[in-house]
Amino acid sequence: QVQPVESGGGVVxxxxxxxxxCTVAGSIFPLNAISWHRQAPGAQRELVADISRDSxxxxxxxxxRGRFIISRDNAKNTAYLQMNSLKPEDTAVYYCNVGGSYxxxxxxxxxxxxxxxxxxxxx
Numbered sequence: 001q002v003q004p005v006e007s008g009g010g011v012v013x014x015x016x017x018x019x020x021x022c023t024v025a026g027s028i029f030p031l032n033a034i035s036w037h038r039q040a041p042g043a044q045r046e047l048v049a050d051i052s053r054d055s056x057x058x059x060x061x062x063x064x065r066g067r068f069i070i071s072r073d074n075a076k077n078t079a080y081l082q083m084n085s086l087k088p089e090d091t092a093v094y095y096c097n098v099g100g101s102y103x104x105x106x107x108x109x110x111x112x113x114x115x116x117x118x119x120x121x122x123x
Contacts, residue, residue, distance in 0.1 A: 004096040009117030020081040022096030033100040038092035050107035
């Protein structure tokens with residue numbers, strides 16, 4: 001059973017920073033692309049950032065570009081989402097998706113999802 005586990009969420013003031021982590025037990029992690037998604041209350045889940053297994057392909061969604069940075073450490077089976085200059089509209093539950101792939105440079109979701117970690121940005 002592949003189960004990603006997210007951590008690092010919390011409550012932060014506008015302009016603050018958080019770093020989310022996604023850890024996956026087992027050997028699957030280094031072999032696949034991963035991504036971070038988020039779902040705000042009343043909204044659909046959206047892709048925030050993705051990264052290929054060798055970190056050669058990295059994409060950030062327009063709303064977070066220049067503020068968020070995705071990275072990974074295959075030796076630790078962990079991916080990260082560094083979130084800076086947080087805004088109230090970043091408030092959401094953030095999910096890690098593992099086992100993804102690419103069609104060109106377009107991320108294709110994998111079958112494994114974590115339970116999510118909540119981020120609240122207060123003004």
